[in-house]
Amino acid sequence: MSDVILVDENDVAIGQMNKIEAHEKGLLHRAFSVFIFNDKNELLLQKRAMFKYHSASLWSNTCCSHPEVGESIEDSSARRLQEEMGFTTELQFFKSFIYKSELGNGLWEHEFDHVLIGFYNAAPVPDSAEVSRWKYIDLTELEKDMSENPSHYTAWLKIIFADVKDFVLSRTKN
Numbered sequence: 001m002s003d004v005i006l007v008d009e010n011d012v013a014i015g016q017m018n019k020i021e022a023h024e025k026g027l028l029h030r031a032f033s034v035f036i037f038n039d040k041n042e043l044l045l046q047k048r049a050m051f052k053y054h055s056a057s058l059w060s061n062t063c064c065s066h067p068e069v070g071e072s073i074e075d076s077s078a079r080r081l082q083e084e085m086g087f088t089t090e091l092q093f094f095k096s097f098i099y100k101s102e103l104g105n106g107l108w109e110h111e112f113d114h115v116l117i118g119f120y121n122a123a124p125v126p127d128s129a130e131v132s133r134w135k136y137i138d139l140t141e142l143e144k145d146m147s148e149n150p151s152h153y154t155a156w157l158k159i160i161f162a163d164v165k166d167f168v169l170s171r172t173k174n
Helices: 019-025 073-085 139-148 155-173
Strands: 003-007 013-018 029-037 043-048 063-065 091-104 107-119 131-137
Touching: 003 019, 013 019, 019 107, 029 073, 029 155, 043 073, 043 139, 063 073, 073 091, 073 107, 073 131, 091 155, 107 155, 131 139, 139 155
Parallel strands: 029 107
Antiparallel strands: 003 013, 003 029, 029 043, 029 063, 043 131, 091 107
């Protein structure tokens, strides 16, 4: 398993560590989350594969991962979008945020997460080792289901969803 980049609260790299060890210790590390929307402003969700070491079988944003050492957020997010979902599209930086969440099984997610947004209308061709299902979903429907069934969704999606929704919906009003 690869290393993650440990960072301080300003996203300055301070070292690297095996991904599992960083999640066991709950150490702050660099990550990214990609949100892809279609022309109807529906979000492309993925259901994480059932054998992922954390957050298995949970619905999440389109793609999320950690950049490799020496790799930019832009390059790593484009690479992982292709690897996980089978397509590429232009991605725009939206914002960054820090969160810490207990995942169970002695694992923690403590990330300096860079959020990127893109648009794509076709069906993805996901890697079954990463993704068990996918769907485009209306944001109001997703918000309602996350409220009624929070245990079906990843921690980071629940934390950043409102900001992403506001951003996407504000684009359509202009």
